[in-house]
Structure formats: C-alpha cells, structure tokens
Amino acid sequence: MNVRGKPMRTIWLEPDGGAVGIIDQTRLPHDFVAVQLGTLAEAAHAIRAMLVRGAPLIGATAAYGMALAMRQDASDRALDASCATLLATRPTAVNLRWAIEEMRALLRPLAPGERAAAAYRRAGEIADEDVAINRAIGRHGLGLIEAAWERAGKHRPVELLTHCNAGWLATVDWGTALAPVYAAHERGIPLHVWVDETRPRNQGASLTAWELGQHGVAHTVIVDNAGGHLMQHGRVDLCITGTDRTTASGDVANKIGTYLKALAAHDNGVPFYVALPSPTMDWSIEDGVRDIPIEERDATEVTEIAGRLSDGSTARVRLVPEGSPAANYAFDVTPARLVTGLITERGVCPASRAGLLSLFPERRQLMAGE
Amino acid sequence: MNVRGKPMRTIWLEPDGGAVGIIDQTRLPHDFVAVQLGTLAEAAHAIRAMLVRGAPLIGATAAYGMALAMRQDASDRALDASCATLLATRPTAVNLRWAIEEMRALLRPLAPGERAAAAYRRAGEIADEDVAINRAIGRHGLGLIEAAWERAGKHRPVELLTHCNAGWLATVDWGTALAPVYAAHERGIPLHVWVDETRPRNQGASLTAWELGQHGVAHTVIVDNAGGHLMQHGRVDLCITGTDRTTASGDVANKIGTYLKALAAHDNGVPFYVALPSPTMDWSIEDGVRDIPIEERDATEVTEIAGRLSDGSTARVRLVPEGSPAANYAFDVTPARLVTGLITERGVCPASRAGLLSLFPERRQLMAGE
Numbered sequence: 001m002n003v004r005g006k007p008m009r010t011i012w013l014e015p016d017g018g019a020v021g022i023i024d025q026t027r028l029p030h031d032f033v034a035v036q037l038g039t040l041a042e043a044a045h046a047i048r049a050m051l052v053r054g055a056p057l058i059g060a061t062a063a064y065g066m067a068l069a070m071r072q073d074a075s076d077r078a079l080d081a082s083c084a085t086l087l088a089t090r091p092t093a094v095n096l097r098w099a100i101e102e103m104r105a106l107l108r109p110l111a112p113g114e115r116a117a118a119a120y121r122r123a124g125e126i127a128d129e130d131v132a133i134n135r136a137i138g139r140h141g142l143g144l145i146e147a148a149w150e151r152a153g154k155h156r157p158v159e160l161l162t163h164c165n166a167g168w169l170a171t172v173d174w175g176t177a178l179a180p181v182y183a184a185h186e187r188g189i190p191l192h193v194w195v196d197e198t199r200p201r202n203q204g205a206s207l208t209a210w211e212l213g214q215h216g217v218a219h220t221v222i223v224d225n226a227g228g229h230l231m232q233h234g235r236v237d238l239c240i241t242g243t244d245r246t247t248a249s250g251d252v253a254n255k256i257g258t259y260l261k262a263l264a265a266h267d268n269g270v271p272f273y274v275a276l277p278s279p280t281m282d283w284s285i286e287d288g289v290r291d292i293p294i295e296e297r298d299a300t301e302v303t304e305i306a307g308r309l310s311d312g313s314t315a316r317v318r319l320v321p322e323g324s325p326a327a328n329y330a331f332d333v334t335p336a337r338l339v340t341g342l343i344t345e346r347g348v349c350p351a352s353r354a355g356l357l358s359l360f361p362e363r364r365q366l367m368a369g370e
Numbered sequence: 371m372n373v374r375g376k377p378m379r380t381i382w383l384e385p386d387g388g389a390v391g392i393i394d395q396t397r398l399p400h401d402f403v404a405v406q407l408g409t410l411a412e413a414a415h416a417i418r419a420m421l422v423r424g425a426p427l428i429g430a431t432a433a434y435g436m437a438l439a440m441r442q443d444a445s446d447r448a449l450d451a452s453c454a455t456l457l458a459t460r461p462t463a464v465n466l467r468w469a470i471e472e473m474r475a476l477l478r479p480l481a482p483g484e485r486a487a488a489a490y491r492r493a494g495e496i497a498d499e500d501v502a503i504n505r506a507i508g509r510h511g512l513g514l515i516e517a518a519w520e521r522a523g524k525h526r527p528v529e530l531l532t533h534c535n536a537g538w539l540a541t542v543d544w545g546t547a548l549a550p551v552y553a554a555h556e557r558g559i560p561l562h563v564w565v566d567e568t569r570p571r572n573q574g575a576s577l578t579a580w581e582l583g584q585h586g587v588a589h590t591v592i593v594d595n596a597g598g599h600l601m602q603h604g605r606v607d608l609c610i611t612g613t614d615r616t617t618a619s620g621d622v623a624n625k626i627g628t629y630l631k632a633l634a635a636h637d638n639g640v641p642f643y644v645a646l647p648s649p650t651m652d653w654s655i656e657d658g659v660r661d662i663p664i665e666e667r668d669a670t671e672v673t674e675i676a677g678r679l680s681d682g683s684t685a686r687v688r689l690v691p692e693g694s695p696a697a698n699y700a701f702d703v704t705p706a707r708l709v710t711g712l713i714t715e716r717g718v719c720p721a722s723r724a725g726l727l728s729l730f731p732e733r734r735q736l737m738a739g740e
Contacts, residue, residue: 029691195694197672199569199593202689205673209694221696223569223672225594225627229702232629232659257595259602263633289602302567302593303575305675307687317677317687319572321399324565324579326591332599 001168001175001182001215003032009173010057011064011127013120018071020064024051025169029210030308037061040069040082047089047096054170055244055280056130059095062086063126066103067119074112079104092295094245095279099126127172133277134174136345141180141240141275142187144341144348148237148271149189157190157218159237161227164198164255165207166242166275176275177242178208180343185217193219194230198255200301200328224257228264238271240343246274246281248367250336250351251288256329262338274334274351275343281356283366288333295330302326371538371545371552371585373402379543380427381434381497383490388441390434394421395539399580400678407431410439410452417459417466424540425614425650426500429465432456433496436473437489444482449474462665464615465649469496497542503647504544506715511550511610511645512557514711514718518607518641519559527560527588529607531597534568534625535577536612536645546645547612548578550713555587563589564600568625570671570698594627598634608641610713616644616651618737620706620721621658626699632708644704644721645713651726653736658703665700672696 001007012021014036024033026049035051037043043065046052052061069082083100090096106122107115148158166177174182184191193212198204205221212219222230230236239261245253252258252274265272285291303320320326339351349355357364371377382391384406394403396419405421407413413435416422422431439452453470460466476492477485518528536547544552554561563582568574575591582589592600600606609631615623622628622644635642655661673690690696709721719725727734 029694030688197569197689199567199595205690205694210691213691213694219694221672221690221694223594223626223698225569225625225630225702226697226699228629228633229626229664229699232703255595256593256599259598260595260630260634263598263637264630267633294599302591305677305687305689307675307689309685309687315679315685315687317675317679317685318400319567319675319677320575320591321580321583324399324575324583324589324591327596328593329596329599332595333602 001173001211003214009127009131010052010169011060011172013124020068022046022052022061023169025053025207026051029206030314037064037068039072040065040085043068044085044089047086054165055093055095056171056277058090058093059099060123060127060130060172062096062099063103063123066100066107067116067123070107070116070119074115079107079115098279102126130172130277131174133345134171134176134179137176137275137277137343138174138179138183140347141273141343142183144238144271144273144343145180145184145189145191152237157192158184159192159194159235161194161196161230161236161239161261162208163196163204163224163241163258163261165203167208167211169207169211170242176277177240178211179275180240181217182215185215191218193217194227194236195219195221196224196227196257196261197221198257199224202305203255227261231264231268231270236265236270238273239265240273240275243274243276243280244331245292246276246342247285247288247292248283248356249286249288249353250339250342250356252334252336252339252351253288253292253331254334256332259332259334259338262334266338271340272338273341273343273348274339278344278346278360281360281363283363289335292333294332297328297330299326299328302328371543371581373584379497379501380422380539381430381542383494390438392416392422392431393539395423395577396421399576400684407434407438409442410435410455413438414455414459417456424535425463425465426541426647428460428463429469430493430497430500430542432466432469433473433493436470436477437486437493440477440486440489444485449477449485468649472496500542500647501544503715504541504546504549507546507645507647507713508544508549508553510717511643511713512553514608514641514643514713515550515554515559515561522607527562528554529562529564529605531564531566531600531606531609531631532578533566533574533611533628533631535573537578537581539577539581540612546647547610548581549645550610551587552585555585561588563587564597564606565589565591566594566597566627566631567591568627569594572675573625597631601634601638601640606635606640608643609635610643610645613644613646613650614701615662616646616712617655617658617662618653618726619656619658619723620709620712620726622704622706622709622721623658623662623701624704626702629702629704632704636708641710642708643711643713643718644709648714648716648730651730651733653733659705662703664702667698667700669696669698672698
C-alpha cells in the first residue's frame with residue numbers, strides 16, 4: 001500500500017540483492033524509519049523487539065532471516081543454529097514456526113553452496129504467497145462492502161469499523177481485515193473507517209490510523225468504548241476484524257475487546273465479519289472460549305503508555321496510581337454465533353463447521369470431533 | 371472515605387468557618403493536593419477547571435460558592451451576579467442549576483445581613499443530604515453484594531466490575547456505584563473490584579483506582595476491552611455503574627462504554643446494576659437511545675493523554691498520527707432491558723416504569739406518556 005504516495009511492502013529485498021528492508025513499526029506512527037537487516041542476528045532482533053509484528057510478516061521476516069544466515073554461513077551447523085535462534089524470538093507464533101520449518105526442509109537436502117540462493121528465492125515466494133492470499137481476501141470482502149454501498153443507496157460513504165491492526169503492516173501487503181477496505185478504495189467506492197484505538201497497545205490509533213492515512217482512506221480514531229454507541233445510532237454499516245486463531249466451529253480469538261464489538265453489532269443488526277488467511281485456522285479445536293488459552297501480558301502495557309511530547313520526542317507516562325495493580329489479557333474469544341461470516345482467501349462462508357467445510361472440504365479429517 | 375488512613379469528604383468547611391476546602395482532582399492520581407477556596411471566583415474556577423467534578427460534588431461546591439460570595443458582598447446585586455457566575459461554569463450540569471436556584475430562593479427574601487450565615491448553613495445541609503442519599507444507596511446495594519457472596523459460597527472474594535468513577539470523589543462522600551462497595555468493605559465482606567480504565571478521560575484508572583486504593587479496597591485496573599473476557603470466564607459476580615441520567619423507562623445514560631459492559635453482562639448472565647440518586651432521574655423522557663442527546667467533546671481527549679514521567683513530573687503525549695481525525699462521544703445509553711436493577715436511596719427496583727413507580731409513586735404525573 002502507499003506511504004507518502006508511493007507503493008510499499010512491509011518487507012523487501014534491497015537493490016543489492018542481499019540485505020532485507022523493513023519498516024521499524026515500533027517508531028510508528030510518529031516516525032517512519034526503514035531499517036536494513038544484513039544478518040541473522042538483525043533479523044532475529046527485528047522479530048523479538050517487534051520492529052515487525054503480525055503473524056504473516058513475522059513468517060516472512062523469519063524466512064528472509066534464514067536467507068541472511070545462509071549468506072553468512074551455509075553449513076549444516078549454521079542452518080540448525082539459525083532455525084533455533086529464530087524459533088526462540090517469539091515462541092508462540094505459529095507462522096514463525098511454519099516458515100522456519102519450511103525453510104529447513106527446503107535447505108537441508110541442498111549442498112551448502114546452493115543454500116543461500118534457494119533461501120532467498122523461497123523467502124521471496126513466501127512473501128508473495130502472503131500477498132496473494134491477502135489480495136484474494138480483499139477481492140472476496142469487496143463484495144460485502146459493495147453490498148453495503150448498495151444498501152446505503154450509494155449516496156454516502158460506507159461506514160466500517162475495525163479493531164486492532166489487521167492491515168498491511170501486519171502482513172507483507174494488503175492486510176487481512178483491511179484488504180477489503182483497500183480493494184474497495186481502489187474500486188472507487190467511498191468509505192470511511194472507524195478505527196478503535198485498541199488499548200492497551202493502541203495498534204489501532206498508532207498503526208491502523210497511520211496506514212489508512214498514508215494510503216488516503218478516510219478514517220476517524222475512536223476509543224474502544226465508542227463503537228456500541230455508533231452502532232446504536234446507525235453509524236456503522238459493517239465491522240471487519242482480523243483473527244489470531246479460528247476454531248473448527250468458527251469461534252474467533254482476536255485482540256481483547258473484539259467480543260464486545262461483536263456483541264454490539266449483534267444487538268444492532270450490524271454485520272460482523274472476520275477476515276482470515278486459512279493458515280490461521282485451528283482445525284483441532286471446537287470451543288474457543290473453553291479451549292483457547294489467553295495470553296496474559298505485562299501489566300505495564302496497561303499502567304504506562306508511550307506517545308509524542310510537544311517537543312517531538314517520545315516518552316512513556318504512567319497512567320495508574322502507584323500501588324494499584326493492573327491485569328493485561330491480550331485476546332478474547334468471540335463465539336461463532338456473533339460472527340456473520342468469515343472472509344477467507346477462498347471466499348466468504350458462515351462462521352460454522354458446515355460453512356468452513358464448504359470452503360475447505362479437505363480439512364474434514366483434521367477437524368475436532370470428526 | 372479514607373485518604374492515607376484518615377476519613378475525608380471531597381468538600382469541607384475549613385476550621386476558620388469561612389474558607390472551603392476541596393481536593394484538586396485534576397492532580398490525581400499522582401498528587402494529592404487540597405485547595406482552599408476563599409472567594410466566589412475561586413469556587414467558580416474550581417468547577418470550571420474541573421478541580422471538582424461529579425454532579426453531586428459540583429452542586430455542593432456551587433452552594434458553598436454562594437456562601438463565599440455572600441461573605442464578600444450580600445447585596446441583591448451581588449446575589450444575582452453570583453448566581454450568574456456559577457451557572458456559567460458548567461452550563462449543562464443539572465445539580466449545579468438546582469443548587470444555585472435552591473440557594474437563591476433561600477437567600478433572596480432574607481435581609482443582606484442574614485444571608486452569609488444562612489448560606490453556609492444551607493450549603494452544609496446540601497452536602498449532608500448528598501451524603502445521606504449515598505449512604506442509603508450503599509445500604510441497599512450492600513444486599514446485592516451479600517447475595518453474591520452467598521452465591522460464591524463465602525469462600526472467595528466477591529468480584530465486582532465498575533466503569534468510570536461514580537465513587538466518593540464524584541460526590542461529597544460514599545459515592546453512588548461505589549457506596550455499596552464501601553458498605554460491604556465496612557461490613558467485612560471480602561471483595562475485589564475490576565476497574566475499567568475508562569477511556570478517553572481515564573477516570574477509572576486515575577480516580578476509582580486511587581480512591582479504592584486509599585480506602586484499602588482490593589482492586590485491579592483493566593483496559594475497557596477486558597471486561598467481556600472476564601465475564602465469559604466467570605470472573606465477575608456483578609457489575610455496578612453510576613449514571614448521569616436515567617429515563618422513566620429505566621434507560622441509563624452513563625460514560626461511553628457502559629453499554630458494551632451491559633451487553634457482555636447480559637450475554638453471560640452477570641447481574642448489571644446501576645446506582646443513582648433520584649435527583650438524576652429524568653421523568654420526562656421515555657426512550658433514552660432516541661431522546662438523550664450525547665455530548666461530543668474535544669478530540670484531543672482521544673488523541674492525547676496525560677500521565678507521569680519517570681522523573682515525577684506530568685506530561686501530555688500524543689497517541690495518534692498527525693492528520694488522523696478523532697471523535698469523542700462522552701456518553702452512551704444502556705437500554706433498560708440490559709439493566710438488572712436500579713439502586714436508589716429508596717431501595718432496589720427493576721429498571722422499568724413499573725419498577726420506578728413502585729419506589730417513586732409521587733412521580734407518576736411527571737412521567738413521559740402519562
């Protein structure tokens with residue numbers, strides 16, 4: 001998508017064909033800084049310190065990290081050590097593990113002299129595959145936005161609400177929840193996005209608002225408390241969020257607070273869609289509320305916040321009185337009954353076992369309860 | 371309630387019998403600063419600049435402001451001018467208007483020489499009346515917490531969730547939503563309060579957490595997004611919030627985001643109560659979502675936030691990228707169907723026309739639709 005009017009991806013091969021470029025997302029939204037990764041260590045740091053985040057982008061960065069490692073030392077020992085280093089950066093990231101195993105399986109049988117070139121080629125493919133999946137999600141989700149525009153009589157912009165950042169910054173390009181938004185924008189459908197700030201890490205206010213602004217999509221930042229009020233007053237035509245993990249029954253784990261927006265959408269007859277690349281499906285789980293463990297993160301993400309001071313520098317400030325404890329649950333689970341549909345790279349389906357099987361029949365034998 | 375182990379109110383007459391003491395709530399939670407109001411101008415400033423906030427406390431401050439004015443100049447002209455000055459501080463505050471009209475009606479017929487003493491006496495009564503109302507709300511709400519403790523088998527603390535600050539800081543003492551909490555604490559019932567931080571103005575993180583901590587009530591600050599997840603997992607026994615305005619049918623206008631918590635409570639079978647002093651009833655309105663206008667406040671309350679820097683000073687930081695607009699809706703309306711009951715100074719009743727009439731039969735002729 002565009003930054004300062006020019007198309008970009010979140011990760012790219014530099015013109016020298018060796019180093020890998022990324023955006024330091026920890027500096028957004030106040031500073032736009034591109035960083036060159038020249039070594040395995042730099043790639044591992046970028047993942048660990050969250051210069052890159054979002055499952056698909058983490059996977060692509062790990063794949064390129066393997067390529068950087070092979071450029072330095074393509075021995076068997078270096079190959080195993082590189083895998084271990086990258087795996088340890090974000091232990092619970094599914095795409096990370098997948099990308100590393102994919103690269104290891106490809107490179108192991110090759111002669112050391114062939115490994116670097118093969119690694120760069122496959123890393124590029126992994127990035128392109130993510131873009132293709134997201135573009136397909138965008139194409140399928142576009143139909144939903146077009147339908148909302150029809151319902152609005154085509155005389156005012158479509159009003160869409162999203163939570164957290166499932167935009168192009170979380171992927172290699174297009175994003176998941178925002179891919180339909182960019183597709184509609186490209187098609188010339190007027191639309192406006194309500195951006196939940198998404199406490200505690202504020203990915204909405206800092207990342208979603210930034211990427212929509214850079215691409216020229218109309219949007220307004222709101223606090224997470226405001227969406228219900230907007231829906232009560234007919235100010236939201238549809239919601240689209242991303243997901244970290246979707247169960248075989250269509251339950252959706254996503255950033256904390258997603259469940260509250262789904263409740264409000266249901267209470268007001270507003271369609272609530274979840275966009276997902278099929279690799280984030282967890283076919284082995286049925287009941288998401290019961291069976292998906294919810295990560296608890298450091299309380300300082302709640303008690304402190306970073307922002308820009310009036311002099312242009314950034315600072316962290318404490319929000320909570322000394323002595324008051326805080327708890328920080330990272331995700332919640334939205335039951336399938338509140339989800340109007342799932343937008344996948346194969347099409348849109350009901351958030352149900354039957355709906356998912358209609359698009360992914362080959363997964364039947366993996367499914368919980370089969 | 372207690373501050374540093376000593377009982378306090380939010381407003382008091384200083385030992386000299388002339389000046390009025392308040393807590394500068396804009397400095398909380400990081401600094402506890404008491405301020406003396408010696409003149410009408412200082413009282414007006416305290417209301418306008420929100421050193422005091424919360425409808426009941428604003429009313430009491432205005433009443434004392436009239437007393438301070440009469441001490442300076444008890445002429446008819448000064449009386450009228452003082453009323454006008456105070457009325458202009460927060461034009462939409464119902465309690466403010468009520469307290470000023472009450473004082474004007476009392477003082478007008480008196481000889482100027484009698485006005486100051488009468489004004490101090492009546493201001494003190496207005497403060498005491500608020501305390502009595504809130505203590506009664508606490509007594510009635512206590513029964514609900516006791517019932518929750520019974521249901522929990524008395525072998526773990528009662529888990530209560532609240533939104534915004536309807537504590538003693540918003541009143542003269544006890545608070546409304548927190549009055550039952552303080553009553554249960556006094557009774558020795560173990561309880562723990564989940565405190566919604568309450569974006570954008572963070573009254574939960576900064577005021578509710580502070581007052582509960584000072585009084586020794588166990589609590590944990592959470593982001594506004596977290597309550598639904600906690601309720602899904604049985605971690606909340608009941609919710610109690612305050613309200614700015616309740617309709618004749620039991621619809622409740624309160625801080626933005628209250629509606630989302632009520633939806634989650636309803637979805638999970640968690641009782642959701644609203645505490646209100648009857649003066650905040652609006653008997654003339656039936657449908658809250660349709661008929662209560664929702665104030666839009668300055669967007670900088672969303673895009674910037676104040677907190678404490680590591681050096682102990684306070685600072686504002688910007689959270690949103692330059693160029694991204696923000697919207698700031700101050701309240702939302704929770705439909706009566708989501709409210710388990712209303713806790714008033716006369717008792718607990720269903721959130722319905724019939725429920726309200728059972729406690730306030732004399733209001734029938736004021737009611738919308740009668």
